[in-house]
Amino acid sequence: MPSLSPSLDELVDALKRLPGLGPRSASRIAEHLLSEDRTRAVKLLASLERAVKTVKHCELCNTLTDEAVCPICADQTRDRTKICVVESPADQRVIEETMAYRGLYYVLMGLVSPVKGIGAEELHLTKLLERVKNDAAVREVLIATPFTPEGDATAHFIAKAMASVAPAVRVTRLARGIPAGVELEYTDANTIAGAIFGRK
Amino acid sequence: MPSLSPSLDELVDALKRLPGLGPRSASRIAEHLLSEDRTRAVKLLASLERAVKTVKHCELCNTLTDEAVCPICADQTRDRTKICVVESPADQRVIEETMAYRGLYYVLMGLVSPVKGIGAEELHLTKLLERVKNDAAVREVLIATPFTPEGDATAHFIAKAMASVAPAVRVTRLARGIPAGVELEYTDANTIAGAIFGRK
Structure with a gap:
């Protein structure tokens, strides 16, 4: 044809x-x-x-923004002792919408993925590591990558790198557990097991 | 935020x-x-x-094309006694790929849909009807709309309009039946019923 x-x-x-x-x-x-x-x-x-x-990447947090420094990084009322590490601007948006977090962010624009050939070097971790090392204000890095093999690999890599460049900074990860409003019988075993191990 | x-x-x-x-x-x-x-x-x-x-619409068949008249309408080796009426250029493409049809086309760019408020006037049927009425070469109009409520309504409307403007032209529709390579037990009752009524 x-x-x-x-x-x-x-x-x-x-x-x-x-x-x-x-x-x-x-x-x-x-x-x-x-x-x-x-x-x-x-x-x-x-x-x-x-x-x-x-649209460009924020000089500080790497998110997509129209300014050199994004409105969140520029906002002096934010808690500058915390940096939340997320996969994408979309993930950053859902965390902002919860209003449960008032710290700063770092946006990876991807996850480590051996399958897709994305190693830790492809992510802009150096910028994050430099920042945590040089900015004495930072006390905590909250890793908010998903609980998938790629999210886990990324979290593991960041935690390890953090421990070597800034051992005094606390590294945390989002709690793993039962989602709100969902019956236990409809929740997968992996999630329930995570919630058992994470019980408090 | x-x-x-x-x-x-x-x-x-x-x-x-x-x-x-x-x-x-x-x-x-x-x-x-x-x-x-x-x-x-x-x-x-x-x-x-x-x-x-x-990209514009072909002056004759209404398909999307880069020329005033599309390559199929311009191809003098095509069988000019048949016009196949399809919903979209994508449907036209799959029919061409079968190599089972060598006639001309008419592309509706949509179907009659009471739900979406698309009546017969919204489709460019006038152009099709005028053409069939004025082009004595046309002997058959093959309606290739899908077997969905909207496809059926469109086919019904075209057949009725054809009968009034060009009663001598034969109006046909694609056969309804069992798809190739599919077990009967995995075929829905509606399709099997259609194949029984259309048996020959």
Whole structure:
């Protein structure tokens, strides 16, 4: 079959490389963007263009932000003795929404993953380690990576590195346990075991 | 929480309006596009820009194409006595890939859907009806909409309209039946019933 539209093919190709999109969803999105009403395509184009130009990594915490230093790092009312280490800006957002944490952050933009060939060097840990070493205000590093093999490997690596560069800093991790509002009988054995070991 | 990046928020907002994407997948894609390696973002930007400028609807069959008249409509070796009516360019593509059809197409870019408020007027049926009425070469209209309530409603509407504007043209629909390679016991009752009624 001759290609009806090389431009459409190229767009589908760019879309299907995005995380979570396969060839079918990519072509559905492309057709939607190029159907009669193109306001969504124009809006996406403008916002992507703006974001590529504007969004950068915060010099201090590495999160995605429009400023050189993000609003959280710049906020002098935050508790500067604590740094919470998260995988992504999305994880940072859910922690902020709990209003249970008022310290600072460090955003890894990924996790250690032997399967995907991402070692500790690929994550920007040096910046975090330097900061903890040089900033005497920091008393605690709270590791908030998920309880997955990759999250565990990352947490382990950070804890080890911390112990060598700043042994006085307390390294903690989110509690592992039963989620709120969930019946025990619907909770997996691994989670229940974690909650038993973590009982207090 | 203050927004860490209004540009990122705006991009997530534009992405989550696309079909099949929710807030979580939109923010995952946005973070991916804006992480260190921005080649994918730049590629997506360029291809979307080009597609918005270049892709249009074929004057004859309404499919998405880069030319005024698409390569299939322009191909004089195709069987011009048949028009296959499909929902989308993606459906047109899968039919082409079968190599079982050598006629022309008409692409609706949607289906009649009372739930979504899409009536027959929203689809570009007038163009199809005019064409069938005025082009004496057309002998058959094969309706290839899916066997869903919306696909059935669309097929029913087209068949009725055809009967009034071009009663001599044969209107057919894809056969309904058991898919190839699937055990009967794993096939739903509705499909089996359709195959029984359509037996020959």
